[in-house]
Amino acid sequence: NAGVMQNPRHLVRRRGQEARLRCSPMKGHSHVYWYRQLPEEGLKFMVYLQKENIIDESGMPKERFSAEFPKEGPSILRIQQVVRGDSAAYFCASSPRASGGRTYEQYFGPGTRLTVT
């Protein structure tokens, strides 16, 4: 049973380029979350998606960042015109469908480490 998959594991971009991070959730999971972890800092929520819907993007920077979870294929976190401050580990997590108002545990991928030079 494959876990959450993320690729690439490491990504190097020059300032001003675009970064595309991919996440395939666990089989049967319809909820996807993206988090960012800056060096020596804690995990910060960015966005919560279900298939073809953005449920909560309150943690996303207002500019340059976008996310999608299409009907077919992986979830994509896109960062346009990257800056050095975007260098971080980006983690994707997935969970099964919630019921009764309770949010299930989240299963994380190995992360994509983005370095902006």
Added chain:
Amino acid sequence: DAKTTQPTSMDCAEGRAANLPCNHSTISGNEYVYWYRQIHSQGPQYIIHGLKNNETNEMASLIITEDRKSSTLILPHATLRDTAVYYCIFQRDDYKLSFGAGTTVTVRA
């Protein structure tokens, strides 16, 4: 943010049980206690969760006090691969995971 209190660090001998305490005195009746861990340079890993009753799975056991103000995560036979930062949180409807400082557990041979 929901607040928990955990010791900053603890050491454990390989093969022995590791008991990790967590205080969550402000937890409400319908909030679950969750434990995650993060091994260096890896993604966080879900361990276990519980509401009122003690829980056990293949990774760990969770003991929750009767008043639900504290809990203990037990790793029954710690191995070197259990060296990680362990996070205790409580949540019900909030999917935005937010970890505090956690407990840095070092398992020594």
